[in-house]
Amino acid sequence: MNQSLLKVFTINFLVFLICIIIIEIFFGFWFSEHGFGPYMREHRLKKNHVILSYNNIKYDFFYKRNYHGFRGEEIDPSEIEAVIIGGSTTDERYKPIEFTIAENLNLLLKKKGYDFKITNAGIEGQSTYGHIFNFKNWFSRLKNFSPKLYIFYIGINDFSFGSDQDEYSNYETEGNIINPQISEVIFDYIKNSSFFIDKARILKQKYYSSNRIVKYDHETYLKNLKNFEYINYEEALKIHDVKKLKIKHKKIITKYLSRVKILNNYVKKKKSTAIFINQVLASGNKNETLFILNYSLIEYCQKINMHCIDLASKLDGKFNYWSDGLHTTGLGSKIIAETVIDDLIKIIKKKNVFKTNY
Numbered sequence: 001m002n003q004s005l006l007k008v009f010t011i012n013f014l015v016f017l018i019c020i021i022i023i024e025i026f027f028g029f030w031f032s033e034h035g036f037g038p039y040m041r042e043h044r045l046k047k048n049h050v051i052l053s054y055n056n057i058k059y060d061f062f063y064k065r066n067y068h069g070f071r072g073e074e075i076d077p078s079e080i081e082a083v084i085i086g087g088s089t090t091d092e093r094y095k096p097i098e099f100t101i102a103e104n105l106n107l108l109l110k111k112k113g114y115d116f117k118i119t120n121a122g123i124e125g126q127s128t129y130g131h132i133f134n135f136k137n138w139f140s141r142l143k144n145f146s147p148k149l150y151i152f153y154i155g156i157n158d159f160s161f162g163s164d165q166d167e168y169s170n171y172e173t174e175g176n177i178i179n180p181q182i183s184e185v186i187f188d189y190i191k192n193s194s195f196f197i198d199k200a201r202i203l204k205q206k207y208y209s210s211n212r213i214v215k216y217d218h219e220t221y222l223k224n225l226k227n228f229e230y231i232n233y234e235e236a237l238k239i240h241d242v243k244k245l246k247i248k249h250k251k252i253i254t255k256y257l258s259r260v261k262i263l264n265n266y267v268k269k270k271k272s273t274a275i276f277i278n279q280v281l282a283s284g285n286k287n288e289t290l291f292i293l294n295y296s297l298i299e300y301c302q303k304i305n306m307h308c309i310d311l312a313s314k315l316d317g318k319f320n321y322w323s324d325g326l327h328t329t330g331l332g333s334k335i336i337a338e339t340v341i342d343d344l345i346k347i348i349k350k351k352n353v354f355k356t357n358y
Helices: 003-027 101-111 128-137 182-193 195-207 218-223 233-239 242-248 250-269 288-304 330-351
Strands: 046-054 057-065 082-086 118-120 149-153 213-217 273-277 307-309
Touching (some): 082 101, 213 218, 250 273, 273 330
Parallel strands (some): 046 213, 082 149, 273 307
């Protein structure tokens, strides 16, 4: 290549590079308050092919998380009127979206004359530590995001924390919201900030599907639930000494309720309504730590006039409600939605959050 051609090539390349930089600066998210930075790495623009075997039927579907991080199809954050927040038992990525608790609640709300929808903000692996982080580094980045109703489905991912554990030491990485490796943090920041990469990811999710298929066989998981025994609330009160458990797990309870208070205050500052729903395992109320956290949550709610639904005392679990020790089958999610819907509507009516069509 002679000098003149090299000069032309260099000038054109520099002009091209300058144009790219200008576009990135003006249309990218490098300095935007609505940019995701290094966060939400595993929970935006996801499209995973899943095959579920359940009740001798195969369900072939795509697990999707939209541009703004919510499960399901695209929706502008300003249009979201209600969200349900939780861990994998809320996300429910192992089953079609119509089988989830969130969608079962939406179906029941529609039947009862409500035209708003609950959007699924569940993130696999998150506890209330992670939910607090969501308000700081997820919800705060969504333009005009102002739901009237926040539903927290909590407990299962909280009861395993030790009483002396530094719970905030790794809450940023909980649910893989941010990668702990600095090199990955830099990569994710670039990926979430670049205009061109952003557009490429949108096109990839819309038109491209990986050959990788994730398979779940609920029948296989169910076989592992040996000696199934569900301890309902009445039975639990007989085998657990509430007073002793309050003393034994005082530190864990105090920290848990402190996090609940933080979440409730976040919602109050937004002039919205928070509802907390407790959870049970496939063994029901057998685990003493989860039992006393659930008990203490409801007691705390009554004390400070906070809105809670005591699923743990209402649900009478059956073997086919669970696909493993933690997660519900499609039937289990349906039953949970049916169990809490009346209490949910009572709170909605009391707070005058949404109007019914009837």
